[in-house]
Amino acid sequence: MSLHEFDAETDELIWSVFRYALDRIKNQPPLDGPMTAGELFDRVGQTITPQGMGGNAALEVYAEHLAPASLSADHPRYLSYVPGAPSKTAAVFDLVVGSSSMCGSSWLDGAGLIYAENQALRWLSDLAGLPEEAGGCFVSGGTMANLSALVAARYTANQKRQDAGQGRPGRWAMLVADSAHSSVASASMAMDVEIISVPVDDQQRLRGAAVREAYQNCLEGTEIFAVVATAGTTNLGVIDALEEIGAAAQDLDLWFHIDAAYGGAALAAPSVRPQFAGIELCDSLTIDPHKWLYAPFDCAALLYRNPELARRAHTQKASYLDAIALRDEWNPSDLAIHLTRRPRGLPFWFSLAVHGTDAYEEAIETTLKVSQQAHQLIQAAPYLEMVCPPSLSVLVFRRTGWNAEQYQEWSDDLLAREIALVVPTKVDEETVLRLCIINPLTTKEDIAVVVDALA
């Protein structure tokens, strides 16, 4: 078999790989579970050799040993972190993306791909109520989207100071609640800017007044350039007071970034859409289709109110790229920290194009309804107690009388028996349990299995 020539053996292997992929898409894989590196070595040993092990052997190693040592996040009882449950059509179209050597960096390279991706971004932008000029690109994850947005924010603030004849301040800073995702703290480290922690209210929401107060208390020599709000915190599902924060950001002339990596999908659900009022005020927005919008990993949408500001911050300058920059076309590579880019928005686009947006609304509403049923099941169990009211599709509750070790043992056992993935989290230093429901194939019965296992 040769690397690039197509021969009979290659043909046969391709069909084997297709059959395997098709089986994964058609039939729900088991939850499976991790193994140690030592255990994996005992099973598969050294897989890369000068001569190669051949197609059938490599596929067998993968199917029999490597894949089963990895969790399937689309299992209906994968209920921790934020699961990922791609639609069948999105999943299969990822094969097309992988089998085409087409790059989504520049319009010159990928006009058709980018046209399609931009329509998917347009749908999200419209759901958020952003203006016609808004736009962005797909990046690998919410982490990269948040970093790219905040880099654009800081660059813009820097330019403003320069235009006003001022130099750099002593220290750049951004206003962030403790409930914000850890990736915002990572971005602050990468950017070497300070985080000014803003307290949340008793419902765990960041409020406008707290933002204004933190701004007033800012120390001399520190200049705040952005405020970050979360629309659906990862741990509790809480949506910050976006309208109030947006108004504060406008008054204080701050970039308003909203991290809706998890929650943004619920913009498509009429039953909860009003909770997002004010999202249209943002300067930049992160939504992860690989979470609650049924795209395969890895696919995050990054939107800007004014993409021109992002372009100024992110366009790479190199002699071999300058001709592209002169063409004045839509280049996703100009809008985030990346250059060569998998057109990772295409599986999402394909699924949207096939099923229509109503199907998304319905699927998301289904998960919200199952979340309500889960809430009822938890309330009905005498040994369980909600820690806070449910928000979006996140439920946080305690098993009365348990300590941290008991939670962990229970969780490990549940996974070892491949029943469910439910890992403990912490709220105010207390170890508790958390469920996050985004998969429309997760049913009330799946939740009952978990609730019963806690008895």
Ligand SMILES: *Cc1c(COP(=O)(O)O)cnc(C)c1O
């Ligand atoms: C998941 C999440 C992120 C990080 O996104 P990745 O795609 O995992 O990089 C950021 N913010 C929020 C609110 C999230 O839920």
